[in-house]
Ligand SMILES: C[C@@H](N)C(=O)N[C@H](C)C(=O)O
């Protein structure tokens with residue numbers, strides 16, 4: 001298996017963004033995806049994604065067996081929230097490993113949360129999702145979603161060996177549908193997939209990302225994006 005490129009790798013930040021300006025859309029309006037409210041925020045920003053990412057999720061949903069559904073948990077994440085997540089996990093790591101340098105902490109933190117400057121969720125390009133049965137019950141993917149590497153003893157890594165055969169099969173099913181639709185996985189998190197961001201561009205050999213980080217402002221029934 002090829003070596004994992006972490007989000008903190010300078011190769012990711014070196015990818016330029018040629019912003020295409022595509023809008024963020026509410027995935028709940030598409031109607032055919034299961035959407036879980038565990039990450040709901042007052043502006044419902046969590047439910048938004050770039051239009052091209054949603055199109056690809058719908059394609060992946062259509063490729064799954066009839067009794068299996070994608071369960072969407074989190075899409076867009078405001079830059080301030082991304083910073084909060086990153087800092088929170090970095091301080092946990094500092095407490096566990098007081099001997100680590102700032103560089104080591106930054107790199108280890110990026111196994112689980114992207115550095116805010118390159119964050120795919122803040123570009124509306126990434127989605128955290130899992131599988132559910134026809135009744136909406138989550139399937140066994142080996143760990144809870146958002147289990148960090150310490151808590152899960154590494155089982156959050158997509159190709160971890162310390163999960164059951166059933167969980168491995170479910171990860172394969174999720175992965176084959178999403179990869180066929182054009183999304184790429186962050187290999188330290190089985191639930192994190194993206195399209196159009198810098199990480200996606202690096203993995204797929206594109207010269208630039210098409211979606212860069214955005215701030216959003218709620219307006220009427222929607223969201224307005226700005227740099
Ligand atoms: C925090 C976790 N749900 C997540 O989204 N991690 C990725 C790497 C990110 O922050 O982009």
Ligand SMILES: [Zn+2]
Pocket residue numbers: 121126127128191192193
């Ligand atoms: Zn994610």
